[in-house]
Amino acid sequence: xxxxxxxxxxxxANAKKRERNRYQHKTTRTHVKKLLGATKKDEAQAxxxxxxxxxxxxxxxxxxxxxxxxNQKSRLAKRVNxxx
Numbered sequence: 659x660x661x662x663x664x665x666x667x668x669x670x671a672n673a674k675k676r677e678r679n680r681y682q683h684k685t686t687r688t689h690v691k692k693l694l695g696a697t698k699k700d701e702a703q704a705x706x707x708x709x710x711x712x713x714x715x716x717x718x719x720x721x722x723x724x725x726x727x728x729n730q731k732s733r734l735a736k737r738v739n740x741x742x
Contacts, residue, residue, distance in 0.1 A: 679721045686712040693734060699741040706738050 660666045689709050696702040710731050717727035 679719070682712070682719075683716060683721055686716055690730070690734070694737070699738065702738045702741060706734055709734060 660669055686709070689705065689712060693702060693705040693709050696705055713722070713727040713731055716722045717724040
């Protein structure tokens with residue numbers, strides 16, 4: 659257990675940050691699944707823009723690695739462009 663006030667505050671701050679990161683990561687994964695299930699191209703393109711922004715945000719905050727975000731964006735863009 660923490661012995662200093664600053665250490666106790668750091669524990670509280672880290673817990674808040676962890677909860678926020680988990681929420682944003684889970685929300686992004688849900689949107690990715692929604693995009694993968696989309697059938698209309700225009701709907702998928704709108705979702706792709708939203709999902710790309712979410713992935714960039716996660717990468718910027720180091721919740722996920724920036725190369726993972728780039729790979730996911732590329733894979734999703736390929737899939738959307740292949741739609742008829």
